[in-house]
Amino acid sequence: MKKIIKSLAFLFLITALSNASAFAKNSISSCASENLAPSPPTVYSPVTYWQNCSKPLTAIPSGGGVLNWYTLLAGGVALPGAPTPNTTTIGSTITYYVSQTIANVESIRVPIDVKVEADNGATILNFRCDSSQIPTYSLDYNPPATINNSVLFDWANNNAFISQTYVCTYSIQGGTSVTEFNPNNESHYIVTNLLPGQSVELTLTSASHPCVPSLKMTCSVPCGASTTTPTFGPIQTTYCLNDVPPVLPTTSTNTPQITGTWSPLPVDTSTMGTKTYTFTPDPILFPCAKTTPLSVTVKPIEPSFTDFTICSGDPAPPLSNVSPNGITGTWNPLTVDNMNNDTYTFTPNSGQPCTPTDKTINVTVNPSNSILSLVWTITDAFVKNQIVTVTDPIGVNYSYQLDYDPFQESPVFENVASGTHSLTVKDVNGCSELTNDNVLVINYPKYFTPNGDSYNDTWNIFGLKDQLDSRIYIFDRYGKLLKDISPNGPGWDGNYIGQPMPATDYWFTVEYSEQNTVKKFKSHFSLKR
Numbered sequence: 001m002k003k004i005i006k007s008l009a010f011l012f013l014i015t016a017l018s019n020a021s022a023f024a025k026n027s028i029s030s031c032a033s034e035n036l037a038p039s040p041p042t043v044y045s046p047v048t049y050w051q052n053c054s055k056p057l058t059a060i061p062s063g064g065g066v067l068n069w070y071t072l073l074a075g076g077v078a079l080p081g082a083p084t085p086n087t088t089t090i091g092s093t094i095t096y097y098v099s100q101t102i103a104n105v106e107s108i109r110v111p112i113d114v115k116v117e118a119d120n121g122a123t124i125l126n127f128r129c130d131s132s133q134i135p136t137y138s139l140d141y142n143p144p145a146t147i148n149n150s151v152l153f154d155w156a157n158n159n160a161f162i163s164q165t166y167v168c169t170y171s172i173q174g175g176t177s178v179t180e181f182n183p184n185n186e187s188h189y190i191v192t193n194l195l196p197g198q199s200v201e202l203t204l205t206s207a208s209h210p211c212v213p214s215l216k217m218t219c220s221v222p223c224g225a226s227t228t229t230p231t232f233g234p235i236q237t238t239y240c241l242n243d244v245p246p247v248l249p250t251t252s253t254n255t256p257q258i259t260g261t262w263s264p265l266p267v268d269t270s271t272m273g274t275k276t277y278t279f280t281p282d283p284i285l286f287p288c289a290k291t292t293p294l295s296v297t298v299k300p301i302e303p304s305f306t307d308f309t310i311c312s313g314d315p316a317p318p319l320s321n322v323s324p325n326g327i328t329g330t331w332n333p334l335t336v337d338n339m340n341n342d343t344y345t346f347t348p349n350s351g352q353p354c355t356p357t358d359k360t361i362n363v364t365v366n367p368s369n370s371i372l373s374l375v376w377t378i379t380d381a382f383v384k385n386q387i388v389t390v391t392d393p394i395g396v397n398y399s400y401q402l403d404y405d406p407f408q409e410s411p412v413f414e415n416v417a418s419g420t421h422s423l424t425v426k427d428v429n430g431c432s433e434l435t436n437d438n439v440l441v442i443n444y445p446k447y448f449t450p451n452g453d454s455y456n457d458t459w460n461i462f463g464l465k466d467q468l469d470s471r472i473y474i475f476d477r478y479g480k481l482l483k484d485i486s487p488n489g490p491g492w493d494g495n496y497i498g499q500p501m502p503a504t505d506y507w508f509t510v511e512y513s514e515q516n517t518v519k520k521f522k523s524h525f526s527l528k529r
Helices: 006-020 131-140
Strands: 022-024 043-046 047-051 066-070 091-101 110-117 124-131 151-156 167-173 178-184 188-191 198-206 215-222 238-240 260-261 274-282 293-301 308-311 329-332 341-347 361-368 376-378 388-392 398-402 419-426 433-441 471-475 480-483 504-515 517-526
Touching: 043 110, 047 480, 131 151, 131 188, 151 198, 151 215, 167 188, 188 198, 376 433, 388 419
Parallel strands: 047 110, 238 293, 308 361
Antiparallel strands: 022 043, 066 091, 091 110, 124 151, 151 188, 167 178, 167 198, 198 215, 260 274, 274 293, 329 341, 341 361, 376 388, 398 419, 419 433, 471 480, 471 504, 504 517
């Protein structure tokens, strides 16, 4: 791993002398109990906190070092932990001190000056994984960094708001965290000496402005040719229902062996069918090993025949000597009675896997042609919403159809057009069905256009064309009879004594028969030219 540049010790001396912003990593030493005092921890000073930001100070100890925090350069008692500066007042400055203890010997204390400013909204920009830049910096490392042994984190400089010095805290494959300062003006960070498939999680924080939101990202070395599929010795994959489940191996037969876990566990033999179990390699130790599926089949001990129904008198279906799940055997009785309900027992042949048991099914025979009549009602002729309602048979065992529309559970059909319709009812078992093609819905045209274009040139109530005794009388607005027509004739052409009548409303009366009752209806229609 690339270490902090050698000039840090010199920079710290400059910091101590001039109170300027710099890294501080001291090499100043003193004698204590005849032991050389360790170097102080690495710090960044001064740091700028946003107003009302609540965040502890940070310093980077040496390996094995324990940090000690103070409010005084000398004397006093160490604080219980890293202090959180008071940031309520803009423009205030406060100084804290930190040392580190290694092998019971404490270093000198180094200062961290904290300034409080207003939040300027600064953020770290465009944080990403960018392996394409690794070759540019490869020679800075030994061995050289490559895309097969390194990851590179990249981000954009933000000089206008914060300095270009960052604290980088990373862990490899979830291991021990390492914290380092990233040198000034570098907007990338490389972790090297990795293995194929290993991942690095990096938390990036501004060293000079700790209140700028930290960012976290994980980058991985590609597996490439190192991708491995775990292999296993012979594993039993077929079991009988309720067999003792197997113990699946957690170590593969590859060289080197791959360890991992299976999911789900344990193997379930209490349910028939095929289930997939997946081996997941340990992602820390074997990041390039693939997950491996294993299909385990639990065979039945019962033939999978099911109950069924037939219509009385229909050809009886043959009973198969092989169940859908592959068990062979014989039936008793041998054939299905197509007129009566009965039970039928299948006895498996001996010597089959899992020793299947007998299976009894029920065969239900539904009556055929049970619908003997079809009765319906229709709302009065000429009403706006013509409704056809089946009154017999009705119930949940029937479905209904008007003309060629889909069957429906409701026996009511609304907004039915005038004319003759077909009405069908059938039982839900499909064993009985009855249709009537003479369902008459009577209505009249609201207007006609006698302009000689052969379309809508005459007016008539054609729905009554089969009622030969019906007569229709047409009047003008003053009650003068203009025309007497039959519903099975061509209708009125809009003329009176050979002369075309003006465009206006005309009245009519009609006598007709509905549900064996003679009725009379009067209304009006429009002539349009």
